[in-house]
Amino acid sequence: MKSIEPNNKESWERSKALNLFQNGKFAMFIHWGLYSTLGSNYHNRTYYGISEWIMRPEMANIPVLEYMNYASSFHPDHFNATWIVQMGKDAGMKYIVMTAKHHDGFAMYHSAVGNFGIFQSTVWEVDPIREVSTAARKEGLGFGIYYSHNYDWTFPGGTGGPSVDPETGRPSTFEDYFERKCLPQIKELTTLYGELDIIWFDTPGSMPRVHVEQLIDEVRKNQPGALISGRVGYGLGDYTTLGDMEIPDRVNITGPWESVDTTNDSWGFASYDQNWKTPMQILQRLLSCVARGGTYMLNIGPRGDGGIPKPAVFSLQIAGRWVQNNGYAVYGTQASPWEHSFPWGDVTRKGNSLFLLVFKWPVGGKLYLPGLKNVIVSVVAKRTHQCNFEDEGNLYFERKEHGVVLQIPTTPIDSLISVIEVLLRDVPVSVDSTWAIDPSMTTDISSVFASTEGGAEKITHKWMEKFGEWKSAVCIHFVDAGSKAVWEVIILKPGYYAIDLTYSGVGRLRWQIDTTGAESIKNEQNSSHNYQLYHIGWILFLRAGKFSIAVRCTSNEQKVEKAKLKSIHFSPITVE
Numbered sequence: 001m002k003s004i005e006p007n008n009k010e011s012w013e014r015s016k017a018l019n020l021f022q023n024g025k026f027a028m029f030i031h032w033g034l035y036s037t038l039g040s041n042y043h044n045r046t047y048y049g050i051s052e053w054i055m056r057p058e059m060a061n062i063p064v065l066e067y068m069n070y071a072s073s074f075h076p077d078h079f080n081a082t083w084i085v086q087m088g089k090d091a092g093m094k095y096i097v098m099t100a101k102h103h104d105g106f107a108m109y110h111s112a113v114g115n116f117g118i119f120q121s122t123v124w125e126v127d128p129i130r131e132v133s134t135a136a137r138k139e140g141l142g143f144g145i146y147y148s149h150n151y152d153w154t155f156p157g158g159t160g161g162p163s164v165d166p167e168t169g170r171p172s173t174f175e176d177y178f179e180r181k182c183l184p185q186i187k188e189l190t191t192l193y194g195e196l197d198i199i200w201f202d203t204p205g206s207m208p209r210v211h212v213e214q215l216i217d218e219v220r221k222n223q224p225g226a227l228i229s230g231r232v233g234y235g236l237g238d239y240t241t242l243g244d245m246e247i248p249d250r251v252n253i254t255g256p257w258e259s260v261d262t263t264n265d266s267w268g269f270a271s272y273d274q275n276w277k278t279p280m281q282i283l284q285r286l287l288s289c290v291a292r293g294g295t296y297m298l299n300i301g302p303r304g305d306g307g308i309p310k311p312a313v314f315s316l317q318i319a320g321r322w323v324q325n326n327g328y329a330v331y332g333t334q335a336s337p338w339e340h341s342f343p344w345g346d347v348t349r350k351g352n353s354l355f356l357l358v359f360k361w362p363v364g365g366k367l368y369l370p371g372l373k374n375v376i377v378s379v380v381a382k383r384t385h386q387c388n389f390e391d392e393g394n395l396y397f398e399r400k401e402h403g404v405v406l407q408i409p410t411t412p413i414d415s416l417i418s419v420i421e422v423l424l425r426d427v428p429v430s431v432d433s434t435w436a437i438d439p440s441m442t443t444d445i446s447s448v449f450a451s452t453e454g455g456a457e458k459i460t461h462k463w464m465e466k467f468g469e470w471k472s473a474v475c476i477h478f479v480d481a482g483s484k485a486v487w488e489v490i491i492l493k494p495g496y497y498a499i500d501l502t503y504s505g506v507g508r509l510r511w512q513i514d515t516t517g518a519e520s521i522k523n524e525q526n527s528s529h530n531y532q533l534y535h536i537g538w539i540l541f542l543r544a545g546k547f548s549i550a551v552r553c554t555s556n557e558q559k560v561e562k563a564k565l566k567s568i569h570f571s572p573i574t575v576e
Contacts, residue, residue: 014238017197017227020142021239022256023332024094025290026323029146029260029299030084031099031267032128034067034106037074037304039271049467051301052102052268055153056160058467064154064162071106071121079306081131085139087308091316092323092330095142097200097297098132100189102268103151105158105181109192113184116154133193144198144226145189149215150205150233155181159205178211186215190222199226204233212236243462244470247285248292250448252335259289262299263312265469269301276311279318280359283417286323286330287357291346293335322416326382329355329419337429338371340449343438345417352377352427356420361412362440367420368492370403370436375425379406382419395420402436402490402544432490434546439493442571447485448474450568453550456483461564473531475503475564481554485565488548491541496573501551502533505563510555511536516548531566538573 031052040051042060055062088096101107107117109129118124129145136143152158156165156172158181165172190196199219204212212233219228230237239256242248247259263282264273277285282298289296300312323330333348333355344367345359356369379395396407412418437443452458456479462472476485491497499513505527512522513536521537541547553563 014225014227017142017225018238018256020095020197021227021258021295024142025295025330025333026091026093026286027142027258027295027297028088028091028093028096029262029267029297030096030132030302031102031146031262031299032302032306033099033102033104033108033268034071034074035102035104036269036302037070039269039304040266040273041271046272048272050266050268050469051270051273052104052266053468055104067104068116068121068154071116072123074118074122074304075124076126076302076304076306079126079128079131079302081128081135084300084302084308085132085135085141087313087316089139089141090324091320092327093141093298094331095144095197096132096136097144097146097198098129100129100145100147101152101185102146103148103153103160103203105152105154105161107185109189111185111188113188114155114181129189129193133196137194142197143193144196144200145193146200146202147186147189148203149182149186149201149212150203150207152177152181158182159207174207178214182211183214183218186218187222190219190226196223196226198229199223200229201232201237202229204231207233209234242294243472244468246470246472247288248294249446250292250340250474252293252339254293256295257293258295258297259285260297260299261285262301263315264301265466267299267301267468269303269309274311276309277315279315279322280416282315282319283322284359286319287346287348287359287417288341290330290333291336291341291348291357292339318416322414326417326419329357329382329421337431338433340433340435342369343441343443344368349429352424354422354424354429356422358412358418358420360441361418362408362438363410364440365408365410366440367406367408368403368436368438368440369406369422370490370492371432371434372404372422373430373432374427376404377423377425378421380421380423381409381413382421383413400492402432402492434488434490436490436492437497437570437572439495439572440574442569444567444569445487445489446474446567447476447565450476450485450487450551452476452483452485454483455479456485459564473564473566475566476551478553478560478563478565480557480560481552483560484550484552486548486550487568488546489570490546491544493572494541494543496538496540498538498571498573499536500533500569500571501536502531502566502569503527503563504529504531504566505553505559507559508555509553509559509563512552512554513537513539514550514552515539515541517545518542518547522554527563531564533569
């Protein structure tokens with residue numbers, strides 16, 4: 001991605017949007033369109049997957065003209081832009097991005113281009129883009145539009161669309177689509193709705209670079225202050241967007257970036273999809289992004305009538321109360337100096353303050369903060385209205401050889417996520433980021449943090465759960481019994497630890513785990529095509545300190561090549 005330096009008027013204007021993007025941290029995505037009226041149902045059958053793809057062969061395979069005719073029934077009487085914007089603001093979101101045209105080609109605004117959209121195809125007289133953008137600005141929120149620039153399944157020549165123009169009977173090309181619809185609609189969207197903060201292009205596919213550059217030029221001309229999403233293509237955007245629903249389990253990511261996620265499994269409304277994220281899940285995913293240095297944009301999918309499903313509203317309201325009360329640990333913060341999470345949660349930073357975000361409250365009254373080298377001025381338990389703590393108060397801490405141990409209450413400070421502020425005497429923050437094994441709870445370490453030897457390689461494995469519901473994992477792929485994954489860890493407290501592995505494979509797999517300065521273990525366990533956790537055995541660490549943990553798959557070569565190791569887990573064996 002290109003960096004944005006405020007060295008001229010245009011880039012200075014864009015830097016204001018970048019400030020909103022990077023410091024706002026939390027945003028609302030809205031996927032709403034003609035597909036919402038079907039809700040993943042067609043001819044009395046439910047199609048499982050992301051509902052905005054309902055017309056495609058991968059889902060219901062609805063003929064183009066039949067799909068377009070559904071527009072006559074699109075009349076969202078329950079749409080309320082003011083209420084949607086207020087819901088986002090109450091949730092702590094700082095800007096909104098809304099679909100103007102998704103892959104189906106249906107214009108969700110008053111477009112004069114083409115013959116398929118709210119203005120041409122329905123009796124509904126409301127322009128939702130205008131309504132939401134106006135309400136957002138009134139509430140002090142930023143606003144951007146989503147536009148699918150490559151796919152258009154209903155316009156002749158668009159990727160995935162008809163190859164013949166039904167009006168002329170002549171073959172249509174991508175050039176026809178680009179010149180007659182895509183570029184003219186971008187001109188409309190960037191001139192009719194006031195100042196925009198983000199133009200969120202999606203899925204460039206094989207769109208020629210020259211056309212991507214034309215779109216960028218049009219945006220820069222009409223909206224010099226707007227950011228352009230990285231999915232415009234060819235690395236020409238202003239920031240990076242991770243894969244759909246991808247929450248980073250990795251080291252910190254440099255440069256401006258975002259994770260896009262949704263409140264259940266589908267982006268557009270799917271009537272069957274009741275797999276809602278809880279308030280706790282939303283907060284953990286938000287804070288995991290912020291702690292890695294990014295922004296979290298969470299999608300809602302209104303129903304065809306414009307209303308928002310109640311479970312989504314419920315989770316956003318509860319999560320929003322936490323964000324409003326603890327915004328100091330979210331907005332304008334920097335990534336964790338450790339560059340990874342902890343067994344108990346994660347860390348953000350602002351100035352001399354570290355904010356410990358405790359997802360899982362440690363039992364036994366001790367919270368381990370390994371690797372911190374700076375002098376600590378104070379440690380304060382932050383109180384909110386959801387607290388189980390009567391007052392904010394200083395917590396006792398003790399410096400150990402490999403970090404700091406905090407003395408904490410036996411019960412969580414907050415009913416959702418507790419915040420503890422560690423005030424340092426000075427910056428920069430100096431830490432040893434080596435993974436430390438927590439003596440009070442299980443430590444899960446991704447293959448992201450392993451090195452490889454003997455021909456093993458680190459790969460990103462991607463797959464779909466349901467259609468369009470993407471998942472991914474960084475894993476270690478082995479080539480033979482000599483290849484290995486190696487983790488460097490710090491044992492904070494000697495003792496027995498149960499070692500588990502999460503992997504996929506075929507048939508029974510044999511594993512050997514070797515340690516420097518401690519014993520080795522080996523075992524044979526079953527495997528599955530999807531990732532499962534398997535117990536390998538106990539290792540006794542007789543001393544505290546640094547160790548190398550090497551993992552090998554020692555089965556025959558055919559099985560080894562199909563094994564994928566996702567993570568390793570250390571669980572203390574305690575008598576408390």
